[in-house]
Amino acid sequence: MMACNDQDARLVTLLRVGRLYAPEPREEVDMLIADGRIAALGRDLAVPEGWPVRLVEARDLTAVPAFIDQHVHVTGGGGEGGCVTRCPEITAAEIAAMGIGTVVGVLGTDSISRSPADLLAKVRGLRAEGIAAYMYTGAYRVPPPTLTGDVQRDLAWIPEVIGLGELAISDHRSSQPRQDEIERLVSEVRAGAMLAGKRGICHFHVGDGDRGLEPLRRLLSETEIPADQVIPTHVNRHRELLDEAADYARTFGASIDLTAFEDPGEEGLSAFDAVAVLLERGVPRERITISSDCNGSLPEFDAQGGYVGMRVARNTTLIADWQRLVREEILPLEHALDLIAGNVARVLGLQAHKGRLAVGFDADVTLLDSELQPRRTFVAGRCVYSEG
CATH class of the missing domain: 3.20.20.140 (Metal-dependent hydrolases)
Known part of the structure:
Protein backbone atom coordinates (compact mmCIF):
# COMPACT_ATOMS: atom_id res chain seq x y z
CA MET A 1 0.00 0.00 0.00
CA MET A 2 1.22 3.47 -0.83
CA ALA A 3 2.28 5.62 2.10
CA CYS A 4 0.85 9.08 2.59
CA ASN A 5 2.95 11.59 0.73
CA ASP A 6 1.69 15.15 0.70
CA GLN A 7 4.40 16.07 -1.77
CA ASP A 8 2.74 13.66 -4.22
CA ALA A 9 -0.78 14.99 -3.61
CA ARG A 10 -2.30 16.06 -6.91
CA LEU A 11 -5.56 17.49 -8.11
CA VAL A 12 -7.02 14.11 -9.16
CA THR A 13 -6.85 10.77 -7.31
CA LEU A 14 -8.14 7.45 -8.62
CA LEU A 15 -8.87 5.09 -5.72
CA ARG A 16 -9.46 1.41 -6.47
CA VAL A 17 -10.75 -0.80 -3.64
CA GLY A 18 -12.15 -4.29 -3.15
CA ARG A 19 -15.54 -3.27 -1.74
CA LEU A 20 -17.37 -0.03 -1.14
CA TYR A 21 -20.07 0.84 1.39
CA ALA A 22 -21.70 4.22 0.92
CA PRO A 23 -22.91 3.14 3.66
CA GLU A 24 -25.11 0.71 1.70
CA PRO A 25 -23.06 -1.83 -0.28
CA ARG A 26 -22.35 -0.63 -3.81
CA GLU A 27 -21.21 -2.36 -6.97
CA GLU A 28 -18.79 0.43 -7.76
CA VAL A 29 -15.24 -0.13 -6.52
CA ASP A 30 -13.44 2.74 -8.25
CA MET A 31 -13.62 6.30 -6.95
CA LEU A 32 -12.40 9.38 -8.76
CA ILE A 33 -11.53 12.25 -6.42
CA ALA A 34 -11.10 15.78 -7.73
CA ASP A 35 -10.59 19.01 -5.79
CA GLY A 36 -11.40 17.31 -2.49
CA ARG A 37 -14.72 15.80 -3.58
CA ILE A 38 -15.96 12.57 -5.09
CA ALA A 39 -16.23 13.22 -8.81
CA ALA A 40 -17.27 9.76 -9.99
CA LEU A 41 -17.97 6.22 -8.80
CA GLY A 42 -17.81 3.22 -11.11
CA ARG A 43 -15.91 0.18 -12.29
CA ASP A 44 -12.75 0.35 -14.34
CA LEU A 45 -12.75 4.13 -14.30
CA ALA A 46 -10.11 5.71 -16.53
CA VAL A 47 -8.59 9.17 -16.69
CA PRO A 48 -7.39 10.79 -19.92
CA GLU A 49 -3.70 10.36 -20.59
CA GLY A 50 -1.61 13.26 -19.37
CA TRP A 51 -3.84 14.16 -16.44
CA PRO A 52 -1.98 14.61 -13.12
CA VAL A 53 -3.47 11.49 -11.51
CA ARG A 54 -2.40 9.73 -8.34
CA LEU A 55 -3.41 6.06 -8.51
CA VAL A 56 -4.15 4.30 -5.20
CA GLU A 57 -4.52 0.52 -5.54
CA ALA A 58 -6.20 -0.98 -2.47
CA ARG A 59 -8.10 -4.00 -3.81
CA ASP A 60 -7.67 -5.81 -0.49
CA LEU A 61 -9.46 -3.08 1.47
CA THR A 62 -13.04 -1.82 1.90
CA ALA A 63 -13.94 1.85 1.47
CA VAL A 64 -16.43 3.41 3.92
CA PRO A 65 -17.30 7.00 4.84
CA ALA A 66 -14.67 8.40 7.19
CA GLY A 349 -26.16 19.51 9.95
CA LEU A 350 -23.32 18.28 7.72
CA GLN A 351 -25.32 15.64 5.84
CA ALA A 352 -25.21 17.54 2.53
CA HIS A 353 -21.50 16.79 2.13
CA LYS A 354 -20.35 14.31 4.79
CA GLY A 355 -21.31 10.86 6.06
CA ARG A 356 -21.73 9.22 2.63
CA LEU A 357 -19.63 8.14 -0.31
CA ALA A 358 -21.51 9.75 -3.18
CA VAL A 359 -20.76 12.01 -6.11
CA GLY A 360 -20.42 15.61 -4.95
CA PHE A 361 -19.69 14.70 -1.32
CA ASP A 362 -16.41 15.44 0.44
CA ALA A 363 -13.88 12.73 -0.32
CA ASP A 364 -13.66 11.62 3.32
CA VAL A 365 -12.83 7.94 3.03
CA THR A 366 -11.61 5.31 5.45
CA LEU A 367 -10.15 2.06 4.14
CA LEU A 368 -10.78 -0.97 6.36
CA ASP A 369 -9.14 -4.37 6.31
CA SER A 370 -11.00 -7.67 6.77
CA GLU A 371 -10.91 -7.17 10.57
CA LEU A 372 -12.56 -3.73 10.21
CA GLN A 373 -9.36 -2.02 11.27
CA PRO A 374 -8.64 1.38 9.65
CA ARG A 375 -5.61 1.16 7.38
CA ARG A 376 -5.85 4.44 5.54
CA THR A 377 -7.81 7.67 5.98
CA PHE A 378 -8.52 10.38 3.42
CA VAL A 379 -10.09 13.74 4.24
CA ALA A 380 -11.16 15.92 1.30
CA GLY A 381 -9.08 13.60 -0.87
CA ARG A 382 -5.92 14.14 1.16
CA CYS A 383 -4.29 11.12 2.74
CA VAL A 384 -3.98 11.92 6.46
CA TYR A 385 -3.16 8.41 7.70
CA SER A 386 -1.64 5.30 6.19
CA GLU A 387 -0.43 2.30 8.14
CA GLY A 388 3.13 1.37 7.39
Whole structure:
Protein backbone atom coordinates (compact mmCIF):
# COMPACT_ATOMS: atom_id res chain seq x y z
CA MET A 1 0.00 0.00 0.00
CA MET A 2 1.22 3.47 -0.83
CA ALA A 3 2.28 5.62 2.10
CA CYS A 4 0.85 9.08 2.59
CA ASN A 5 2.95 11.59 0.73
CA ASP A 6 1.69 15.15 0.70
CA GLN A 7 4.40 16.07 -1.77
CA ASP A 8 2.74 13.66 -4.22
CA ALA A 9 -0.78 14.99 -3.61
CA ARG A 10 -2.30 16.06 -6.91
CA LEU A 11 -5.56 17.49 -8.11
CA VAL A 12 -7.02 14.11 -9.16
CA THR A 13 -6.85 10.77 -7.31
CA LEU A 14 -8.14 7.45 -8.62
CA LEU A 15 -8.87 5.09 -5.72
CA ARG A 16 -9.46 1.41 -6.47
CA VAL A 17 -10.75 -0.80 -3.64
CA GLY A 18 -12.15 -4.29 -3.15
CA ARG A 19 -15.54 -3.27 -1.74
CA LEU A 20 -17.37 -0.03 -1.14
CA TYR A 21 -20.07 0.84 1.39
CA ALA A 22 -21.70 4.22 0.92
CA PRO A 23 -22.91 3.14 3.66
CA GLU A 24 -25.11 0.71 1.70
CA PRO A 25 -23.06 -1.83 -0.28
CA ARG A 26 -22.35 -0.63 -3.81
CA GLU A 27 -21.21 -2.36 -6.97
CA GLU A 28 -18.79 0.43 -7.76
CA VAL A 29 -15.24 -0.13 -6.52
CA ASP A 30 -13.44 2.74 -8.25
CA MET A 31 -13.62 6.30 -6.95
CA LEU A 32 -12.40 9.38 -8.76
CA ILE A 33 -11.53 12.25 -6.42
CA ALA A 34 -11.10 15.78 -7.73
CA ASP A 35 -10.59 19.01 -5.79
CA GLY A 36 -11.40 17.31 -2.49
CA ARG A 37 -14.72 15.80 -3.58
CA ILE A 38 -15.96 12.57 -5.09
CA ALA A 39 -16.23 13.22 -8.81
CA ALA A 40 -17.27 9.76 -9.99
CA LEU A 41 -17.97 6.22 -8.80
CA GLY A 42 -17.81 3.22 -11.11
CA ARG A 43 -15.91 0.18 -12.29
CA ASP A 44 -12.75 0.35 -14.34
CA LEU A 45 -12.75 4.13 -14.30
CA ALA A 46 -10.11 5.71 -16.53
CA VAL A 47 -8.59 9.17 -16.69
CA PRO A 48 -7.39 10.79 -19.92
CA GLU A 49 -3.70 10.36 -20.59
CA GLY A 50 -1.61 13.26 -19.37
CA TRP A 51 -3.84 14.16 -16.44
CA PRO A 52 -1.98 14.61 -13.12
CA VAL A 53 -3.47 11.49 -11.51
CA ARG A 54 -2.40 9.73 -8.34
CA LEU A 55 -3.41 6.06 -8.51
CA VAL A 56 -4.15 4.30 -5.20
CA GLU A 57 -4.52 0.52 -5.54
CA ALA A 58 -6.20 -0.98 -2.47
CA ARG A 59 -8.10 -4.00 -3.81
CA ASP A 60 -7.67 -5.81 -0.49
CA LEU A 61 -9.46 -3.08 1.47
CA THR A 62 -13.04 -1.82 1.90
CA ALA A 63 -13.94 1.85 1.47
CA VAL A 64 -16.43 3.41 3.92
CA PRO A 65 -17.30 7.00 4.84
CA ALA A 66 -14.67 8.40 7.19
CA PHE A 67 -15.92 8.37 10.77
CA ILE A 68 -17.22 11.49 12.54
CA ASP A 69 -16.59 12.07 16.26
CA GLN A 70 -18.87 14.79 17.63
CA HIS A 71 -17.33 15.01 21.11
CA VAL A 72 -13.55 15.45 21.35
CA HIS A 73 -11.57 17.43 23.92
CA VAL A 74 -9.05 18.47 21.29
CA THR A 75 -7.30 20.86 23.69
CA GLY A 76 -7.53 18.35 26.53
CA GLY A 77 -10.11 18.19 29.29
CA GLY A 78 -9.68 17.57 32.98
CA GLY A 79 -8.56 19.87 35.74
CA GLU A 80 -10.99 18.58 38.37
CA GLY A 81 -8.05 17.71 40.61
CA GLY A 82 -6.04 20.88 40.01
CA CYS A 83 -3.67 21.98 37.28
CA VAL A 84 -1.65 18.78 37.41
CA THR A 85 -4.73 16.86 36.20
CA ARG A 86 -5.15 18.77 32.93
CA CYS A 87 -5.40 16.27 30.07
CA PRO A 88 -3.16 16.55 27.00
CA GLU A 89 -4.22 17.78 23.57
CA ILE A 90 -4.99 15.26 20.86
CA THR A 91 -2.98 15.13 17.63
CA ALA A 92 -4.18 14.88 14.05
CA ALA A 93 -2.34 11.56 13.75
CA GLU A 94 -4.23 10.10 16.74
CA ILE A 95 -7.52 11.13 15.16
CA ALA A 96 -6.84 9.88 11.65
CA ALA A 97 -5.35 6.55 12.80
CA MET A 98 -8.82 5.55 14.04
CA GLY A 99 -10.40 6.22 10.64
CA ILE A 100 -11.89 9.49 11.90
CA GLY A 101 -11.99 12.32 9.38
CA THR A 102 -14.18 14.86 11.18
CA VAL A 103 -14.19 15.96 14.83
CA VAL A 104 -16.06 18.53 16.89
CA GLY A 105 -14.01 20.09 19.67
CA VAL A 106 -15.49 20.77 23.11
CA LEU A 107 -14.56 22.45 26.36
CA GLY A 108 -15.70 20.78 29.56
CA THR A 109 -15.32 21.61 33.23
CA ASP A 110 -12.27 23.79 32.68
CA SER A 111 -13.06 26.93 30.72
CA ILE A 112 -10.69 29.00 32.86
CA SER A 113 -7.23 27.74 31.91
CA ARG A 114 -8.64 26.81 28.51
CA SER A 115 -10.92 29.06 26.49
CA PRO A 116 -12.98 29.11 23.30
CA ALA A 117 -10.09 31.01 21.69
CA ASP A 118 -7.71 28.15 22.56
CA LEU A 119 -10.23 25.71 21.15
CA LEU A 120 -10.60 27.66 17.91
CA ALA A 121 -6.83 27.83 17.49
CA LYS A 122 -6.56 24.06 17.94
CA VAL A 123 -9.42 23.42 15.52
CA ARG A 124 -7.74 25.56 12.89
CA GLY A 125 -4.46 23.76 13.52
CA LEU A 126 -6.14 20.39 12.96
CA ARG A 127 -7.66 21.73 9.76
CA ALA A 128 -4.22 22.74 8.55
CA GLU A 129 -3.09 19.16 9.16
CA GLY A 130 -5.96 17.77 7.09
CA ILE A 131 -8.66 16.96 9.67
CA ALA A 132 -12.16 18.37 9.13
CA ALA A 133 -12.53 20.06 12.51
CA TYR A 134 -15.35 22.09 14.04
CA MET A 135 -16.17 23.29 17.55
CA TYR A 136 -18.92 24.13 20.00
CA THR A 137 -18.80 27.50 21.67
CA GLY A 138 -19.38 27.49 25.43
CA ALA A 139 -18.49 24.90 28.08
CA TYR A 140 -20.06 23.34 31.17
CA ARG A 141 -20.93 26.64 32.79
CA VAL A 142 -23.70 29.19 32.43
CA PRO A 143 -23.43 31.86 31.17
CA PRO A 144 -21.25 30.17 28.54
CA PRO A 145 -17.84 31.56 27.59
CA THR A 146 -17.80 32.68 23.95
CA LEU A 147 -15.45 34.05 21.31
CA THR A 148 -17.33 37.27 20.49
CA GLY A 149 -19.17 37.83 23.76
CA ASP A 150 -22.42 36.50 22.33
CA VAL A 151 -23.59 32.99 21.36
CA GLN A 152 -25.50 34.21 18.31
CA ARG A 153 -22.52 36.16 17.01
CA ASP A 154 -20.23 33.14 17.48
CA LEU A 155 -22.55 31.05 15.32
CA ALA A 156 -23.09 33.76 12.74
CA TRP A 157 -19.51 34.95 12.28
CA ILE A 158 -17.21 32.01 13.15
CA PRO A 159 -17.40 29.31 10.44
CA GLU A 160 -15.97 26.60 12.67
CA VAL A 161 -18.63 27.07 15.38
CA ILE A 162 -21.58 24.73 14.75
CA GLY A 163 -23.35 24.82 18.11
CA LEU A 164 -23.16 25.24 21.87
CA GLY A 165 -21.66 22.66 24.22
CA GLU A 166 -20.97 20.77 26.21
CA LEU A 167 -23.44 22.46 28.55
CA ALA A 168 -23.67 20.44 31.77
CA ILE A 169 -26.89 19.37 33.46
CA SER A 170 -27.63 16.91 36.28
CA ASP A 171 -24.01 17.09 37.44
CA HIS A 172 -22.38 18.51 40.56
CA ARG A 173 -19.80 20.21 38.32
CA SER A 174 -22.41 22.15 36.35
CA SER A 175 -23.64 25.69 37.04
CA GLN A 176 -27.00 24.19 38.05
CA PRO A 177 -28.77 26.19 35.32
CA ARG A 178 -32.40 27.04 35.90
CA GLN A 179 -35.00 25.84 33.39
CA ASP A 180 -35.51 29.35 32.05
CA GLU A 181 -31.75 29.73 31.51
CA ILE A 182 -31.62 26.48 29.53
CA GLU A 183 -34.57 27.56 27.40
CA ARG A 184 -33.05 30.97 26.73
CA LEU A 185 -29.69 29.53 25.70
CA VAL A 186 -31.18 26.97 23.34
CA SER A 187 -33.35 29.70 21.80
CA GLU A 188 -30.29 31.91 21.32
CA VAL A 189 -28.48 29.07 19.57
CA ARG A 190 -31.44 28.39 17.31
CA ALA A 191 -31.71 32.02 16.24
CA GLY A 192 -27.96 32.36 15.66
CA ALA A 193 -27.86 29.15 13.67
CA MET A 194 -30.72 30.27 11.45
CA LEU A 195 -28.86 33.46 10.65
CA ALA A 196 -25.73 31.45 9.83
CA GLY A 197 -27.46 28.66 7.87
CA LYS A 198 -26.28 26.03 10.36
CA ARG A 199 -28.02 23.31 12.37
CA GLY A 200 -26.84 24.91 15.60
CA ILE A 201 -27.25 22.03 18.02
CA CYS A 202 -27.00 22.29 21.79
CA HIS A 203 -24.76 19.46 22.97
CA PHE A 204 -25.68 18.62 26.58
CA HIS A 205 -23.38 16.81 28.99
CA VAL A 206 -25.66 14.72 31.23
CA GLY A 207 -24.24 13.75 34.62
CA ASP A 208 -25.42 11.10 37.04
CA GLY A 209 -27.65 13.43 39.08
CA ASP A 210 -31.19 12.47 39.96
CA ARG A 211 -32.74 14.96 37.54
CA GLY A 212 -31.37 13.05 34.56
CA LEU A 213 -32.96 14.23 31.32
CA GLU A 214 -35.85 16.04 32.99
CA PRO A 215 -34.58 19.54 31.99
CA LEU A 216 -34.53 18.47 28.34
CA ARG A 217 -37.90 16.74 28.54
CA ARG A 218 -39.37 19.98 29.89
CA LEU A 219 -37.61 21.99 27.20
CA LEU A 220 -39.15 19.94 24.39
CA SER A 221 -42.56 19.68 26.09
CA GLU A 222 -42.98 23.31 27.12
CA THR A 223 -41.38 25.21 24.21
CA GLU A 224 -41.44 25.18 20.42
CA ILE A 225 -37.79 24.07 20.20
CA PRO A 226 -37.50 21.09 17.78
CA ALA A 227 -35.97 17.88 19.10
CA ASP A 228 -33.12 17.88 16.57
CA GLN A 229 -31.78 21.05 18.21
CA VAL A 230 -30.88 19.20 21.43
CA ILE A 231 -28.39 16.32 21.78
CA PRO A 232 -27.81 14.73 25.21
CA THR A 233 -24.56 12.78 25.55
CA HIS A 234 -23.10 10.31 28.08
CA VAL A 235 -26.58 8.76 28.44
CA ASN A 236 -25.08 5.31 29.04
CA ARG A 237 -23.30 6.32 32.27
CA HIS A 238 -25.81 4.21 34.26
CA ARG A 239 -28.74 1.93 33.45
CA GLU A 240 -31.50 4.20 34.79
CA LEU A 241 -30.28 7.08 32.64
CA LEU A 242 -30.13 4.85 29.55
CA ASP A 243 -33.69 3.67 30.20
CA GLU A 244 -34.77 7.29 30.46
CA ALA A 245 -32.86 8.12 27.26
CA ALA A 246 -34.69 5.34 25.40
CA ASP A 247 -38.05 6.77 26.44
CA TYR A 248 -36.87 10.31 25.62
CA ALA A 249 -35.79 9.27 22.11
CA ARG A 250 -39.06 7.46 21.39
CA THR A 251 -41.31 10.14 22.91
CA PHE A 252 -39.78 13.13 21.14
CA GLY A 253 -38.24 11.49 18.05
CA ALA A 254 -34.94 12.79 19.43
CA SER A 255 -31.35 11.69 18.87
CA ILE A 256 -29.16 10.55 21.76
CA ASP A 257 -25.40 10.19 21.92
CA LEU A 258 -23.61 7.33 23.64
CA THR A 259 -20.07 7.60 24.97
CA ALA A 260 -17.53 4.89 24.20
CA PHE A 261 -16.37 4.56 27.80
CA GLU A 262 -13.08 2.71 28.12
CA ASP A 263 -14.21 1.46 31.53
CA PRO A 264 -17.93 2.04 32.14
CA GLY A 265 -17.61 0.83 35.73
CA GLU A 266 -20.14 -1.15 37.69
CA GLU A 267 -23.09 1.14 36.93
CA GLY A 268 -22.31 2.20 33.36
CA LEU A 269 -22.73 0.40 30.06
CA SER A 270 -20.29 0.22 27.19
CA ALA A 271 -21.41 1.80 23.95
CA PHE A 272 -21.74 -1.72 22.54
CA ASP A 273 -24.08 -2.84 25.32
CA ALA A 274 -26.00 0.43 25.23
CA VAL A 275 -26.71 0.15 21.49
CA ALA A 276 -28.05 -3.36 22.00
CA VAL A 277 -30.33 -2.17 24.82
CA LEU A 278 -31.63 0.82 22.86
CA LEU A 279 -32.45 -1.31 19.82
CA GLU A 280 -34.27 -3.80 22.04
CA ARG A 281 -36.25 -0.89 23.52
CA GLY A 282 -37.42 0.15 20.08
CA VAL A 283 -35.19 3.19 19.56
CA PRO A 284 -34.63 3.60 15.80
CA ARG A 285 -30.97 3.20 14.93
CA GLU A 286 -31.24 6.52 13.03
CA ARG A 287 -31.57 8.19 16.45
CA ILE A 288 -28.39 6.70 17.93
CA THR A 289 -24.86 8.08 17.67
CA ILE A 290 -21.61 7.20 19.42
CA SER A 291 -18.78 9.57 20.31
CA SER A 292 -15.45 9.08 22.08
CA ASP A 293 -15.12 11.92 24.65
CA CYS A 294 -11.43 11.36 23.98
CA ASN A 295 -8.76 13.38 25.76
CA GLY A 296 -11.38 14.30 28.30
CA SER A 297 -10.98 13.36 31.91
CA LEU A 298 -12.55 10.33 33.55
CA PRO A 299 -12.55 11.64 37.13
CA GLU A 300 -13.57 9.67 40.18
CA PHE A 301 -15.29 11.33 43.15
CA ASP A 302 -16.24 10.09 46.58
CA ALA A 303 -19.74 10.23 48.06
CA GLN A 304 -19.18 13.85 49.13
CA GLY A 305 -18.09 14.94 45.63
CA GLY A 306 -14.39 15.02 46.52
CA TYR A 307 -11.87 14.25 43.78
CA VAL A 308 -10.08 10.91 44.25
CA GLY A 309 -8.47 10.16 40.88
CA MET A 310 -8.58 10.50 37.11
CA ARG A 311 -7.85 8.72 33.83
CA VAL A 312 -7.67 10.15 30.30
CA ALA A 313 -10.21 8.95 27.71
CA ARG A 314 -9.00 7.65 24.34
CA ASN A 315 -10.70 7.26 20.97
CA THR A 316 -9.65 3.64 20.52
CA THR A 317 -12.70 2.39 22.41
CA LEU A 318 -15.02 4.11 19.94
CA ILE A 319 -13.69 1.98 17.10
CA ALA A 320 -13.50 -1.18 19.22
CA ASP A 321 -17.15 -0.90 20.30
CA TRP A 322 -18.22 -0.18 16.72
CA GLN A 323 -16.28 -3.19 15.41
CA ARG A 324 -17.91 -5.40 18.03
CA LEU A 325 -21.39 -4.32 16.91
CA VAL A 326 -20.60 -5.72 13.47
CA ARG A 327 -18.69 -8.82 14.56
CA GLU A 328 -21.38 -9.92 17.01
CA GLU A 329 -24.08 -9.15 14.43
CA ILE A 330 -25.93 -6.56 16.47
CA LEU A 331 -25.97 -4.52 13.25
CA PRO A 332 -24.74 -5.22 9.72
CA LEU A 333 -21.82 -3.12 8.55
CA GLU A 334 -23.93 -0.70 6.52
CA HIS A 335 -26.22 0.06 9.47
CA ALA A 336 -23.41 0.21 12.02
CA LEU A 337 -21.67 2.84 9.90
CA ASP A 338 -24.56 5.22 10.49
CA LEU A 339 -23.82 5.35 14.23
CA ILE A 340 -20.40 6.92 13.65
CA ALA A 341 -20.88 8.54 10.24
CA GLY A 342 -24.25 9.19 8.57
CA ASN A 343 -26.34 9.76 11.71
CA VAL A 344 -23.66 12.04 13.13
CA ALA A 345 -23.48 14.08 9.93
CA ARG A 346 -27.25 14.59 10.08
CA VAL A 347 -27.19 15.55 13.77
CA LEU A 348 -24.51 18.16 13.09
CA GLY A 349 -26.16 19.51 9.95
CA LEU A 350 -23.32 18.28 7.72
CA GLN A 351 -25.32 15.64 5.84
CA ALA A 352 -25.21 17.54 2.53
CA HIS A 353 -21.50 16.79 2.13
CA LYS A 354 -20.35 14.31 4.79
CA GLY A 355 -21.31 10.86 6.06
CA ARG A 356 -21.73 9.22 2.63
CA LEU A 357 -19.63 8.14 -0.31
CA ALA A 358 -21.51 9.75 -3.18
CA VAL A 359 -20.76 12.01 -6.11
CA GLY A 360 -20.42 15.61 -4.95
CA PHE A 361 -19.69 14.70 -1.32
CA ASP A 362 -16.41 15.44 0.44
CA ALA A 363 -13.88 12.73 -0.32
CA ASP A 364 -13.66 11.62 3.32
CA VAL A 365 -12.83 7.94 3.03
CA THR A 366 -11.61 5.31 5.45
CA LEU A 367 -10.15 2.06 4.14
CA LEU A 368 -10.78 -0.97 6.36
CA ASP A 369 -9.14 -4.37 6.31
CA SER A 370 -11.00 -7.67 6.77
CA GLU A 371 -10.91 -7.17 10.57
CA LEU A 372 -12.56 -3.73 10.21
CA GLN A 373 -9.36 -2.02 11.27
CA PRO A 374 -8.64 1.38 9.65
CA ARG A 375 -5.61 1.16 7.38
CA ARG A 376 -5.85 4.44 5.54
CA THR A 377 -7.81 7.67 5.98
CA PHE A 378 -8.52 10.38 3.42
CA VAL A 379 -10.09 13.74 4.24
CA ALA A 380 -11.16 15.92 1.30
CA GLY A 381 -9.08 13.60 -0.87
CA ARG A 382 -5.92 14.14 1.16
CA CYS A 383 -4.29 11.12 2.74
CA VAL A 384 -3.98 11.92 6.46
CA TYR A 385 -3.16 8.41 7.70
CA SER A 386 -1.64 5.30 6.19
CA GLU A 387 -0.43 2.30 8.14
CA GLY A 388 3.13 1.37 7.39
